[in-house]
Amino acid sequence: MEIKGKIVLVTGANGGIGGALVRGLLDKGAAKVYAAARSIASVAELAQLDKERVAAIRLDITHAASVAAVAEQCGDVAMLINNAGLNRCVPLLGPTGIESAREEMEVNFFGTLAMCRAFAPVLASRGGAIVNVCSIIGLVNLPVNGTYCASKAAVHSLIQGVRAELAPRGVRVVGVYPGPVDTRMTAGQEMPKATPDQVAAAILAGIDAGDEEIFPDPMSQAVHGKLLQDPKQVEKEFATMIPA
Numbered sequence: 413m414e415i416k417g418k419i420v421l422v423t424g425a426n427g428g429i430g431g432a433l434v435r436g437l438l439d440k441g442a443a444k445v446y447a448a449a450r451s452i453a454s455v456a457e458l459a460q461l462d463k464e465r466v467a468a469i470r471l472d473i474t475h476a477a478s479v480a481a482v483a484e485q486c487g488d489v490a491m492l493i494n495n496a497g498l499n500r501c502v503p504l505l506g507p508t509g510i511e512s513a514r515e516e517m518e519v520n521f522f523g524t525l526a527m528c529r530a531f532a533p534v535l536a537s538r539g540g541a542i543v544n545v546c547s548i549i550g551l552v553n554l555p556v557n558g559t560y561c562a563s564k565a566a567v568h569s570l571i572q573g574v575r576a577e578l579a580p581r582g583v584r585v586v587g588v589y590p591g592p593v594d595t596r597m598t599a600g601q602e603m604p605k606a607t608p609d610q611v612a613a614a615i616l617a618g619i620d621a622g623d624e625e626i627f628p629d630p631m632s633q634a635v636h637g638k639l640l641q642d643p644k645q646v647e648k649e650f651a652t653m654i655p656a
């Protein structure tokens with residue numbers, strides 16, 4: 413789907429990947445970008461980049477009224493990028509496992525589902541697209557982030573199901589599976605990370621190229637390659653990364 417000339421809504425626009433996506437969309441000639449965040453002040457700088465083309469909007473994807481209001485306000489959207497996400501960075505059996513799993517499911521799965529449901533009619537009316545930012549660790553569990561991985565596995569399944577349901581209505585559904593990216597979400601974690609700008613550029617190039625699944629960085633590409641060949645071996649390797 414060509415980005416040039418399109419009206420796009422990005423959730424979590426104040427975050428690392430979200431902000432880079434907004435900037436990249438402007439560079440690629442999007443007609444308008446709704447930069448959605450829980451706090452309008454947090455996207456004020458982005459809105460200053462191009463007062464004509466960036467509209468800052470308040471959105472909490474876990475609040476039904478907020479989602480409904482935004483779907484009503486942004487009825488001209490042709491592409492929805494569900495980028496907002498939460499990672500509590502805890503293992504499944506740790507002290508906060510249940511509470512963290514619920515919070516992550518609420519944002520990553522139920523919030524994304526609510527956005528897909530609210531925007532499906534808007535997008536079906538113009539042959540639009542939904543881009544869901546999942547994670548490579550939605551395809552294999554990394555035990556130090558065990559609860560987050562489970563929520564992203566649910567997102568992966570959501571992507572497949574929503575893709576099937578929306579195909580007859582002419583809406584494309586794209587899944588994005590990044591590896592580690594240098595954002596607030598991974599702050600303090602020592603490991604090789606892609607930059608948000610690199611990842612956003614690869615996501616937008618994949619959308620333009622018509623890809624259905626996007627692995628936007630070297631780490632995600634390497635892990636995906638191994639998953640295709642020997643998923644059990646990848647599970648075993650990731651299983652060695654257990655909490656201290």
Ligand SMILES: NC(=O)c1ccc[n+]([C@@H]2O[C@H](COP(=O)([O-])OP(=O)(O)OC[C@H]3O[C@@H](n4cnc5c(N)ncnc54)[C@H](OP(=O)(O)O)[C@@H]3O)[C@@H](O)[C@H]2O)c1
Nearest residue numbers: 424427428429450472473495496497547590592593595597
């Ligand atoms: N960083 C990585 O290594 C990595 C790897 C794979 C996938 N991802 C995924 O990439 C996406 C973007 O993450 P990031 O790395 O850019 O992290 P980030 O900088 O922490 O951004 C996360 C964004 O999600 C927003 N958000 C959280 N809960 C929300 C809610 N209830 N309603 C609306 N927005 C909400 C945050 O807003 P607030 O500022 O208001 O909290 C923030 O804008 C996420 O889906 C994440 O799971 C990240």
